[in-house]
Amino acid sequence: MRRVTRSVEQLALFGGTPAFSSVLHVGRPNVGDRTRLLDRIGDILDSRWLSNNGPYVREFEQRVADLAGVRHCVSTCNATMGIQLLVQALGLTGEVILPSLTFVASAHALAWQGLTPVFCDVDPVTHNLDPARVQELITPRTSAIMGVHLWGRPCDVDALDAVARRHGLVLIFDAAHAFACSHRGRMIGGFGRAEVFSFHATKFVNSFEGGAVVTDDDGLAERIRLTTNFGLSGPDEVALLGTNAKLSEAAAAMGLTSLDSLDEFVAVNRDNWHAYRAALRGVPGMHLAAFDPGERNNYQYVVVEVDEDRAGVSRDQLQAVLLAENVMARRYFHPGCHRLEPYRSRDPHAGDRLPQTRRLAGRLLVLPSGTAIGRTEIRVIGEIIRLVVGSVPTVRRRLGSVMRGAVAGG
Ligand code: T4K
Numbered sequence: 001m002r003r004v005t006r007s008v009e010q011l012a013l014f015g016g017t018p019a020f021s022s023v024l025h026v027g028r029p030n031v032g033d034r035t036r037l038l039d040r041i042g043d044i045l046d047s048r049w050l051s052n053n054g055p056y057v058r059e060f061e062q063r064v065a066d067l068a069g070v071r072h073c074v075s076t077c078n079a080t081m082g083i084q085l086l087v088q089a090l091g092l093t094g095e096v097i098l099p100s101l102t103f104v105a106s107a108h109a110l111a112w113q114g115l116t117p118v119f120c121d122v123d124p125v126t127h128n129l130d131p132a133r134v135q136e137l138i139t140p141r142t143s144a145i146m147g148v149h150l151w152g153r154p155c156d157v158d159a160l161d162a163v164a165r166r167h168g169l170v171l172i173f174d175a176a177h178a179f180a181c182s183h184r185g186r187m188i189g190g191f192g193r194a195e196v197f198s199f200h201a202t203k204f205v206n207s208f209e210g211g212a213v214v215t216d217d218d219g220l221a222e223r224i225r226l227t228t229n230f231g232l233s234g235p236d237e238v239a240l241l242g243t244n245a246k247l248s249e250a251a252a253a254m255g256l257t258s259l260d261s262l263d264e265f266v267a268v269n270r271d272n273w274h275a276y277r278a279a280l281r282g283v284p285g286m287h288l289a290a291f292d293p294g295e296r297n298n299y300q301y302v303v304v305e306v307d308e309d310r311a312g313v314s315r316d317q318l319q320a321v322l323l324a325e326n327v328m329a330r331r332y333f334h335p336g337c338h339r340l341e342p343y344r345s346r347d348p349h350a351g352d353r354l355p356q357t358r359r360l361a362g363r364l365l366v367l368p369s370g371t372a373i374g375r376t377e378i379r380v381i382g383e384i385i386r387l388v389v390g391s392v393p394t395v396r397r398r399l400g401s402v403m404r405g406a407v408a409g410g
Pocket residue numbers: 025026027028029078079080081102103105106148174176177197198199200201202210211328332
């Protein structure tokens with residue numbers, strides 16, 4: 001499965017054999033109990049009820065709502081649609097303030113509804129919206145603030161709530177990363193007017209594709225539920241402009257099977273996170289994003305901030321070394337939404353007000369985790385990083401010639 005890499009010359013980037021014969025991914029899906037899943041799928045096929053608010057969808061929604069500690073969960077085909085339906089049901093207009101340091105879906109979901117995403121800088125430590133910066137971006141056109149609980153670590157909910165109240169704005173959360181996480185002992189899902197979870201394949205609990213809007217607001221939940229199903233309020237009755245954003249029974253079966261193993265997935269993720277911490281201990285310039293041990297965390301994202309001044313190599317150089325070893329480390333969320341289209345063209349100078357976002361987008365590296373990998377793989381990844389950082393002059397020289405070779409070759 002792996003080859004021990006003892007010297008820089010043996011690194012795959014410089015011609016050696018990759019440390020891993022098969023690729024290690026960020027977000028390799030957790031599968032859970034296959035027999036249980038196939039039993040559920042069999043049941044769905046026998047019942048011939050495949051979609052449209054079937055029993056598995058209802059059970060999934062109930063279990064998600066219970067876990068999040070809210071009255072309502074409306075499942076959706078993915079979180080992107082969940083955010084779209086939420087902002088539509090809230091009747092938001094104009095501008096919505098959100099971080100740029102997030103997956104582009106957060107911004108796209110708003111733009112798709114005709115809203116203008118206004119990108120705000122983040123706190124350098126939490127990587128979440130900086131409430132003071134939010135305050136500065138409020139204009140007469142602002143209708144809402146959308147926090148993103150990045151990596152599953154909660155936003156500064158209280159401060160954002162205070163800003164929103166002061167200015168009469170709606171507060172919502174993209175909680176795509178934060179299912180089964182808590183903030184001050186309260187489960188994420190119950191903050192703001194509503195929150196949106198993702199159950200995409202790469203999330204620790206997945207329904208193949210899927211999402212959910214969770215809220216304690218009865219009217220809002222009802223509107224979103226109607227919208228997911230064409231606005232149909234009866235067999236021949238349509239109450240509002242709807243679409244099709246339903247979760248299928250097969251997806252709910254996967255979601256339920258995933259929920260059955262939630263504790264096990266979290267335990268594996270927690271173990272992996274601790275294994276990374278041990279593997280990277282004392283390596284200069286490698287700062288592992290931490291989770292509050294007093295809260296519930298899903299530990300799904302293992303995020304390292306690479307400080308080039310201390311490590312001697314940049315985040316991108318380290319990523320190049322790891323990719324060659326078949327470690328598919330990701331630069332989430334480089335370069336920040338503000339530098340992606342269509343946002344870059346609309347506001348080319350947005351980066352001027354996003355210094356922390358720019359800094360983090362150049363330094364963060366997300367490492368493989370989940371049930372597909374374990375301590376052995378993590379120890380090897382740690383050894384590779386340690387070797388690279390411990391042999392900086394040679395690595396930099398070799399990296400230079402690799403890059404010159406790549407240019408010469410085409
Ligand atoms: N808000 C935030 C903050 C989000 O992070 C996301 C999604 C959303 C909203 C929207 O949620 P959804 O609408 O998707 O429910 C992935 C996911 O597609 C996306 O769901 C996720 N965030 C984002 C962080 O990551 P990519 O383009 O990086 O995915 P991809 O295809 O490169 O896959 C990631 C890794 O996982 C790869 O190394 C391959 C591996 N993989 C992936 C899939 C799908 C597998 O091994 N098996 C698989 O089935 O976006």
